[in-house]
Amino acid sequence: DSGVTQTPKHLITATGQRVTLRCSPRSGDLSVYWYQQSLDQGLQFLIQYYNGEERAKGNILERFSAQQFPDLHSELNLSSLELGDSALYFCASSVSKGSHTEAFFGQGTRLTVV
Amino acid sequence: DQQVKQNSPSLSVQEGRISILNCDYTNSMFDYFLWYKKYPAEGPTFLISISSIKDKNEDGRFTVFLNKSAKHLSLHIVPSQPGDSAVYFCAATLYSGAGSYQLTFGKGTKLSVIP
DSSP, X not given: OOSOEXXXXXXXXXXXXXXXXXXXXXXXXXXXXXXXXXXXXXXXXXXXXETTEEEEEOSOOTTEEEEEOTTSOEEEEEOSOOGGGOEEEEEEEESSSOTTOOOEEOOOEEEEEO | OOSEEOOOSEEEEETTXXXXXXXXXXXXXXXXXXXXXXXXXXXXXXXXXXETTOXXXXXXXXXXXXXXXXXXXXXXXXXXXXXXXXXXXXXXXXXXXXXXXXXXXXXXXXXXXXX
């Protein structure tokens, strides 16, 4: 158990809908990262938050947004969903912003868009 | 543009032999390299890392080698065990401003250790 909790574990929704994925980081971790893993793809970095502030953006679509709340949990909002958004979405947390700081991953949310 | 590349999608090795997983990168600004292991239905877990100023780091059965001139790193597992069967991701960190670092992953190599 990494200490990072993601809910829900599975989500099935229709095209055009909006969903919210939730992540609770490890106790004491200030950084939260979101990644997308599609079929045949590696882990694509989406976005990073540190202590409530956005710190880095990767290949995140404009239809996607995220935020980190004062209690440090984070939510990833996906809207106007398309079939191609079906993927595993991972959240990770780390204690600091440091380059060598290992990130701990949650078990992921499997999103299926039908 | 894939900045971290793992060109072998899969690798099969006999139990007890050495497993060598390779990773190439294109961005010379990466300052730390990490390997993660992922079992099905679980999130990736950190395995071992190496600073860009070093060329080798060892932790038990796992050793990572870095060749900066070739922009290449490799993970050696000796001896390989069936429990090592998993997908291995190579990752690299890059300064993204305001004191933060971005972690970039390769596509992964699926290792199968045959008993």
